[in-house]
Amino acid sequence: MSDAPLMLSISGARGIVGQTMTPEITARYAGAFGSLLRESITDRPPRLVVGFDGRRSGSCLASAAAAGLAAVGCEVTLLGITTTPTVGVMIKELDCDGGINVTASHNPIEWNGIKCLDSDGLAPGGRESAKIIGRFQANQVDRVEGAECGRIGHVDDAVDHHVAKVLSIVDVEKIRAKRFRVVLDSVAASGGPAGRRLLEELGCDLVHLHGEPIGIFPHPPEPTEANLTELAKVVERDAGAAVGFAQDPDADRLAIIDENGRYIGEEWTLVLAALRMMQRRGGGPVATNISTSRMIDDVCASFEGASVVRTAVGEANVVYGIRSNGGVIGGEGNGGVIIPEVCFIRDSISSMALILELLATDGRPLSAIVDGLPQYAMIKRKWDLSLVGGKEAVRGILKKIKKHWAGADINSSDGVRIDVGDSWVHVRPSNTEPIIRLIAEAPTKAAAERIADEAAAVAGIG
Numbered sequence: 036m037s038d039a040p041l042m043l044s045i046s047g048a049r050g051i052v053g054q055t056m057t058p059e060i061t062a063r064y065a066g067a068f069g070s071l072l073r074e075s076i077t078d079r080p081p082r083l084v085v086g087f088d089g090r091r092s093g094s095c096l097a098s099a100a101a102a103g104l105a106a107v108g109c110e111v112t113l114l115g116i117t118t119t120p121t122v123g124v125m126i127k128e129l130d131c132d133g134g135i136n137v138t139a140s141h142n143p144i145e146w147n148g149i150k151c152l153d154s155d156g157l158a159p160g161g162r163e164s165a166k167i168i169g170r171f172q173a174n175q176v177d178r179v180e181g182a183e184c185g186r187i188g189h190v191d192d193a194v195d196h197h198v199a200k201v202l203s204i205v206d207v208e209k210i211r212a213k214r215f216r217v218v219l220d221s222v223a224a225s226g227g228p229a230g231r232r233l234l235e236e237l238g239c240d241l242v243h244l245h246g247e248p249i250g251i252f253p254h255p256p257e258p259t260e261a262n263l264t265e266l267a268k269v270v271e272r273d274a275g276a277a278v279g280f281a282q283d284p285d286a287d288r289l290a291i292i293d294e295n296g297r298y299i300g301e302e303w304t305l306v307l308a309a310l311r312m313m314q315r316r317g318g319g320p321v322a323t324n325i326s327t328s329r330m331i332d333d334v335c336a337s338f339e340g341a342s343v344v345r346t347a348v349g350e351a352n353v354v355y356g357i358r359s360n361g362g363v364i365g366g367e368g369n370g371g372v373i374i375p376e377v378c379f380i381r382d383s384i385s386s387m388a389l390i391l392e393l394l395a396t397d398g399r400p401l402s403a404i405v406d407g408l409p410q411y412a413m414i415k416r417k418w419d420l421s422l423v424g425g426k427e428a429v430r431g432i433l434k435k436i437k438k439h440w441a442g443a444d445i446n447s448s449d450g451v452r453i454d455v456g457d458s459w460v461h462v463r464p465s466n467t468e469p470i471i472r473l474i475a476e477a478p479t480k481a482a483a484e485r486i487a488d489e490a491a492a493v494a495g496i497g
Contacts, residue, residue: 086117123156226286271296322356
């Protein structure tokens with residue numbers, strides 16, 4: 036038996052390829068999802084799309100997912116290498132009942148996973164996710180016989196549909212007139228084709244790093260500062276570059292480099308996209324999770340009628356916040372921005388378009404726009420669960436933190452977040468990796484380090 040993790044959560048399933056993420060496991064998980072759909076769709080076979088994020092293991096596992104769905108009587112359309120938001124767009128375009136993208140998002144190359152989407156292109160909420168996981172664990176997969184098996188087909192124009200949707204939400208001519216020089220790192224995964232198509236349509240002079248989706252990552256795929264040194268250097272050396280963008284493997288997240296080669300990072304992606312959306316809409320609700328920087332609160336404070344809706348971490352939770360409050364935009368501080376007009380999935384393609392429209396409209400370089408907004412220091416740390424006492428220890432860790440700050444503003448919707456004056460700290464177990472995360476923010480780095488160190492010491496994980 037392998038001790039490799041299989042993460043099952045509201046974010047889907049993720050595991051180590053060849054150990055806890057195999058064709059058999061993929062087919063069973065997909066079959067559990069398809070079986071659940073068949074309970075509610077009784078007059079015809081459910082219709083689904085399946086894509087994958089470009090990892091070498093993706094083609095094999097996407098085929099297994101399609102087979103698992105067909106084996107329970109679902110009709111399946113394979114999309115090939117696709118971003119997760121592209122899968123969401125194609126669910127609507129093809130009038131499907133759901134979809135699957137085989138992806139482990141930012142996890143290293145040895146990982147892969149399964150992300151399920153419903154008929155609205157939404158990640159299933161907590162209750163539906165629990166049903167899928169329960170069926171998978173109990174092997175409640177309702178396989179059919181012979182002529183009842185579903186068919187598997189293919190389409191190859193998914194990128195066209197996605198890019199067209201994004202172009203419809205921005206002022207294309209205004210962006211084209213600027214002829215921006217853009218450096219894009221697509222980490223040799225699914226964002227390359229869609230990113231290139233978008234930027235060419237917007238008249239950009241594109242320098243494309245690792246644009247071919249060959250599935251072998253040229254650097255660790257999470258778009259953090261440490262992993263984007265090549266992109267930063269290319270932008271810094273190119274005097275004409277206006278911006279550098281970095282996608283993660285399934286292209287639902289975007290990190291940003293300014294024209295000087297400075298890592299702006301993931302927290303700024305939602306801030307800049309929301310700023311442009313507020314300018315266009317004159318306000319409206321913005322949904323984000325409780326781990327996201329309070330910079331978004333500052334942006335919204337500048338627009339009458341704008342407000343921030345805070346949710347638990349996870350795309351499905353943010354989408355619920357958008358839909359239940361009539362939000363015009365949402366996202367998370369991991370570089371994920373959700374534009375309801377395109378799809379209810381975090382989308383780096385939409386993010387790039389909105390940020391380029393912001394640059395075209397504002398007229399200042401990106402560095403000046405960023406430096407003109409309120410600044411905070413954020414600290415992000417993580418520990419393997421095995422080093423802090425395992426999953427069973429998490430409840431005790433959170434209890435210690437709440438007791439220590441008993442008189443503070445406490446949010447327990449997802450782990451525990453403590454607000455103390457102008458600083459806050461959030462501790463929670465990850466949905467996608469066997470780790471516990473600590474995020475702290477304050478007006479200065481010293482203050483952020485101080486509250487982060489205090490929380491870690493109280494919790495016994497420092």
